[in-house]
Amino acid sequence: MTTYQILIAEDEPALRFLLQETLADEGYNVVEAEDGKQAQEKLSSHPFDLVILDYMMPEATGIEVCEWLRQSGGVNAQKPVILLTAKAQEKDRIRAEQAGVSLYMSKPFSPLQLMDAAEELLSSSGGGDE
Template identity: 80%
Template sequence: MSSYQILIAEDEPALRFLLLETLEDEGYQVTEAEDGGLAREKLAGQSYDLIILDYMMPEATGIEVCEWLRGSGGINEDKPVILLTAKAQEKDRIRAEQAGVTLYISKPFSPLQLLDAVEELLSGTQRDN
């Protein structure tokens, strides 16, 4: 069992619950944020191994949160970020890359697809402790 810390920022309660259940079933420690503002607060105060952001959220979009994170100089500045989005146009993908998003997953996606992505990203990160 891993004790990786994952932050999920998603404003849609049903999807957030699905993500939470999927990840917790695999033994991950999950923190939730229901908008971009809360995501920033949590990222400023606690270390995470992986961050999952929805593109379209109140307070700040996933892109804005990622841009802030990459320039924050904080504990999570270099952590992998997965962006979940229904906006699958090329310009959105380019924007996400410019913001520092590690992986871009288009909605709808399957929970298994997300788990594969999470495991792949986490296996590539070295634990400090």
């Protein structure tokens, strides 16, 4: 079985810990970033199968990171991206789609919802050893 590599970029330590624990318990290999700049550095240097970004982070928002990622042409440029956000307005959703976000998930959400979404995106993207 392939161990999927997942990047979580979330500036709220408690939520980042919860997500990391939930995903690690399911056997995923999780790398954490606490702001948009850290996320970009990690995305530049490591291949991931799935990227989970918080919308509102210091240094760069999840939208900015996703836009940068899609334009980077790097190893992660086409990987699925889940955007976690408390901003549930239609204009924010449209902005996320334009940036190339694969799935928009409004807070609050349950870790199980996130697990289901992650598994669905990983299985549909082929993930693993592409």
